[in-house]
Amino acid sequence: MALDTTVYKEIEGKGADYYALVGWLAVFAAAGLGASYYMEHHGHVVTGMTNAIVWGTPHVFAVFLIVAASGVLNVSSISSVFSKHHYKPMARLSALTALALLAGGLMVLVLDLGRPDRLIVAMTKYNFKSIFAWNIYLYTGFFVIVLIYLWMMMERRFAPHSKKAGLLAFVWRLALTTGTGSIFGFLVARPGYDAAIMAPMFIAMSFAFGLAIFILLITVTYRASNRPLGDLILFKMRNLLGVFIAAVLYFTAAMHLTNLYAAEHMGVERFILMDGGIYTFLFWVVQIGIGGIFPLALLFNPATGRTCQGISIASMMVIVGGIAQLYVIIVGGQAFPLQLFPGMEVSSSFFDGQMHGYAPSLPEVVLGLSGIATALLIVAVAVKYLPLLPTSLSDANIRISRSLDHIEDEPFN
Amino acid sequence: MRSATKFLSLAVLGFAMLMGGLASPTNAGEVPRPNPAKAFKGTQCVEPVDVMRREHMNFLTHQRDETLREGIRGQKYSLNECIDCHAVTSPDVMDGKVRTLKPFCAECHSYAAVSIDCFQCHTGAAAPGNGQTSPSLPTSALPNGHPAVAVPTTEGETAQ
Amino acid sequence: MSDNTLNARQTIDAAKRNFLKAGAKATAAIAVVTLAPGVTLYSVGAKAAVTGPATSERRWGMLIDATAPGDIWDIAVDACKAEQGWGGGNNPATDPQWIRKVSVKDPKTGAKATLPVMCQHCENPPCVDVCPTGASMKRADGIVLVDKHICIGCRYCMMACPYSCRSFVHEDVTGQKPHMPRGKGTVESCTLCVHRIDKGQLPACVEAVTNAGSDAMLFGDLNDPNSDISRAVSQYVTQRIRQDLGVEPSVHYRGI
Numbered sequence: 001m002a003l004d005t006t007v008y009k010e011i012e013g014k015g016a017d018y019y020a021l022v023g024w025l026a027v028f029a030a031a032g033l034g035a036s037y038y039m040e041h042h043g044h045v046v047t048g049m050t051n052a053i054v055w056g057t058p059h060v061f062a063v064f065l066i067v068a069a070s071g072v073l074n075v076s077s078i079s080s081v082f083s084k085h086h087y088k089p090m091a092r093l094s095a096l097t098a099l100a101l102l103a104g105g106l107m108v109l110v111l112d113l114g115r116p117d118r119l120i121v122a123m124t125k126y127n128f129k130s131i132f133a134w135n136i137y138l139y140t141g142f143f144v145i146v147l148i149y150l151w152m153m154m155e156r157r158f159a160p161h162s163k164k165a166g167l168l169a170f171v172w173r174l175a176l177t178t179g180t181g182s183i184f185g186f187l188v189a190r191p192g193y194d195a196a197i198m199a200p201m202f203i204a205m206s207f208a209f210g211l212a213i214f215i216l217l218i219t220v221t222y223r224a225s226n227r228p229l230g231d232l233i234l235f236k237m238r239n240l241l242g243v244f245i246a247a248v249l250y251f252t253a254a255m256h257l258t259n260l261y262a263a264e265h266m267g268v269e270r271f272i273l274m275d276g277g278i279y280t281f282l283f284w285v286v287q288i289g290i291g292g293i294f295p296l297a298l299l300f301n302p303a304t305g306r307t308c309q310g311i312s313i314a315s316m317m318v319i320v321g322g323i324a325q326l327y328v329i330i331v332g333g334q335a336f337p338l339q340l341f342p343g344m345e346v347s348s349s350f351f352d353g354q355m356h357g358y359a360p361s362l363p364e365v366v367l368g369l370s371g372i373a374t375a376l377l378i379v380a381v382a383v384k385y386l387p388l389l390p391t392s393l394s395d396a397n398i399r400i401s402r403s404l405d406h407i408e409d410e411p412f413n
Numbered sequence: 414m415r416s417a418t419k420f421l422s423l424a425v426l427g428f429a430m431l432m433g434g435l436a437s438p439t440n441a442g443e444v445p446r447p448n449p450a451k452a453f454k455g456t457q458c459v460e461p462v463d464v465m466r467r468e469h470m471n472f473l474t475h476q477r478d479e480t481l482r483e484g485i486r487g488q489k490y491s492l493n494e495c496i497d498c499h500a501v502t503s504p505d506v507m508d509g510k511v512r513t514l515k516p517f518c519a520e521c522h523s524y525a526a527v528s529i530d531c532f533q534c535h536t537g538a539a540a541p542g543n544g545q546t547s548p549s550l551p552t553s554a555l556p557n558g559h560p561a562v563a564v565p566t567t568e569g570e571t572a573q
Numbered sequence: 574m575s576d577n578t579l580n581a582r583q584t585i586d587a588a589k590r591n592f593l594k595a596g597a598k599a600t601a602a603i604a605v606v607t608l609a610p611g612v613t614l615y616s617v618g619a620k621a622a623v624t625g626p627a628t629s630e631r632r633w634g635m636l637i638d639a640t641a642p643g644d645i646w647d648i649a650v651d652a653c654k655a656e657q658g659w660g661g662g663n664n665p666a667t668d669p670q671w672i673r674k675v676s677v678k679d680p681k682t683g684a685k686a687t688l689p690v691m692c693q694h695c696e697n698p699p700c701v702d703v704c705p706t707g708a709s710m711k712r713a714d715g716i717v718l719v720d721k722h723i724c725i726g727c728r729y730c731m732m733a734c735p736y737s738c739r740s741f742v743h744e745d746v747t748g749q750k751p752h753m754p755r756g757k758g759t760v761e762s763c764t765l766c767v768h769r770i771d772k773g774q775l776p777a778c779v780e781a782v783t784n785a786g787s788d789a790m791l792f793g794d795l796n797d798p799n800s801d802i803s804r805a806v807s808q809y810v811t812q813r814i815r816q817d818l819g820v821e822p823s824v825h826y827r828g829i
Contacts, residue, residue: 045743050666114726114758132705189735484627534756
């Protein structure tokens with residue numbers, strides 16, 4: 001029988017701080033609903049999105065949340081699938097956060113549709129050649145599977161089966177992230193996409209963003225609820241985050257270096273890396289610098305990497321860099337004009353041949369932020385009413401759970 | 414508590430019967446019954462009225478796919494034919510100058526509070542010469558700089 | 574058309590109609606008129622004739638002469654606006670443009686050309702592949718359309734189109750043409766004037782250009798070896814925009 005002696009307990013959730021947090025999150029979530037109503041009522045003309053830049057800020061946030069959702073599940077996967085029992089106590093929170101982030105991301109995506117009233121149509125009529133249609137099944141399946149997984153982890157008599165559910169959840173989230181990356185990877189029309197490397201790059205991104213969000217969540221929640229958080233588990237997550245950031249940098253480098261080699265892609269590469277104005281700035285300064293190199297330096301410098309503050313700041317930077325990365329991919333990839341006649345100068349009344357302008361509008365930003373707010377609201381309410389958080393993540397507790405779980409693995413007990 | 418439950422359910426039943434009684438035709442003063450406009454032409458719809466009332470949404474849903482996706486036009490439930498007969502003028506629609514479906518469809522749909530999104534895209538207005546060829550496009554003079562070229566005929570290309 | 578084929582066709586059509594009709598009355602005399610090869614009118618009693626369905630026997634296409642002087646394309650664009658009811662907004666970034674005049678210039682030599690670009694009605698349309706609901710569809714005769722009844726406005730097709738020929742309706746629309754329903758929140762593009770083609774007419778842009786005395790736009794059935802367009806396409810080597818993508822557009826160009 002599982003000798004998991006971790007004590008899980010709901011947080012108090014009665015202080016003014018908690019109510020203020022929940023209140024503000026609810027306000028932001030509601031503001032998103034209002035923004036969506038405004039956009040739907042007046043039409044997308046009130047946004048910054050145009051016929052040239054058809055996916056904007058809401059999609060950046062939505063894809064970020066969806067990608068992070070699959071990544072956040074990593075922590076429970078590591079404990080269930082890869083049997084690294086240090087992470088076991090955090091598995092419940094990881095699964096719940098995955099559900100919350102996916103809900104937030106999907107909310108933004110659906111509310112931005114031109115006809116959100118036709119959601120039922122989207123859920124009943126499918127064109128299975130479209131990766132979007134597959135994604136609908138992947139997302140809803142993710143909800144079901146992770147819910148079952150979470151329930152099995154919480155219901156003691158099912159705990160032995162949670163490993164199988166964890167494996168299924170792990171495979172499913174790989175499929176889901178591949179599907180999300182393939183939304184862009186399958187597009188032949190645009191030189192900034194159309195790359196098979198999009199799928200594995202998104203998987204690496206999901207690892208990094210998800211873990212960064214999880215680290216922030218753990219540090220903030222444990223400090224706010226006065227529960228001990230030991231260095232052992234924190235440093236383990238720090239090392240993992242460093243590896244994931246490096247993986248994202250690797251895939252980014254591989255994609256751009258390969259593109260640079262082909263004369264065909266020189267135009268879009270020059271655009272992103274040199275001439276693209278805001279997109280070039282976001283790529284080098286925010287995505288690579290703030291999202292990659294600077295956090296790596298913070299994490300592995302002994303002076304900063306061994307402090308909770310240093311790790312938290314690095315995590316925040318990864319998140320900011322991640323949003324910038326998606327902005328460069330999604331919006332930058334559309335800003336570069338389609339090459340109707342490669343090598344020729346083209347102009348028309350439909351802005352052919354020119355870099356397409358885009359400025360995020362207030363309704364879009366509010367909608368995007370409301371996705372984050374909704375996700376955090378779900379987590380905040382869930383930790384108050386469900387026993388998801390261990391009472392202690394101190395080093396001693398982690399070592400005990402590790403050693404006892406080790407006994408469970410022995411064939412003859 | 415069983416007698417209380419019995420009493421409660423009897424009270425609810427009695428209340429419902431009272432309401433039902435109040436809604437009888439002789440007492441219909443609260444909400445006026447819908448009065449869809451009489452058709453512009455024709456004496457009979459393609460289906461009896463009671464069939465149409467129950468099934469028109471299914472006919473429309475099926476017909477639209479046949480027309481749009483398969484390219485079959487002019488069938489029994491053709492939307493153009495519906496509009497041709499049922500579009501009427503109304504003083505509150507464009508000062509009665511245009512025949513539209515609004516006085517017909519909107520009456521029952523607003524009574525039953527069943528919102529339809531057809532008219533977000535469809536005008537529901539009768540087109541002039543509905544069902545016949547579109548009026549021919551205005552011909553414009555050849556712009557400056559165009560060499561006068563003959564239009565190729567089926568017999569063979571004329572010299573350019 | 575022989576009587577046997579006529580009866581067989583009539584049986585199939587009647588079976589289709591009987592599915593919807595309950596208690597159909599027997600039809601009276603049936604007159605058959607052939608409009609054009611493959612388009613047959615059945616007149617049943619005094620009712621309007623049934624046309625269609627579209628079949629893959631035909632593949633509608635266009636041949637556009639890009640050497641024609643550029644202002645002829647303004648006539649084509651204006652004709653489309655008048656026929657389909659778009660145009661007239663004051664925000665070029667969000668206003669729909671079903672067809673546009675594109676100016677091409679070789680930066681090294683200075684050589685120029687202008688040509689109209691509209692939906693290319695591809696044989697392997699990327700927009701149809703990516704649509705999650707199947708609203709973006711290809712009709713059997715090759716015309717690519719948006720089924721606006723089930724379009725959810727996700728704009729994925731607009732991301733996928735290599736010609737950026739689709740437009741999203743960003744605002745409320747009023748005054749739609751009865752034959753061309755358009756609404757906010759859905760995606761639209763050139764329909765190749767399917768409502769005119771099905772009646773045996775030419776697309777509005779082609780007719781306007783032809784009425785102006787130019788032969789810069791040719792429309793016809795690419796599958797019919799005797800049509801003008803098939804003969805022209807066999808006579809000259811024509812180009813299609815971004816032919817390298819393999820989407821097989823049905824709009825051919827000469828002289829780019």
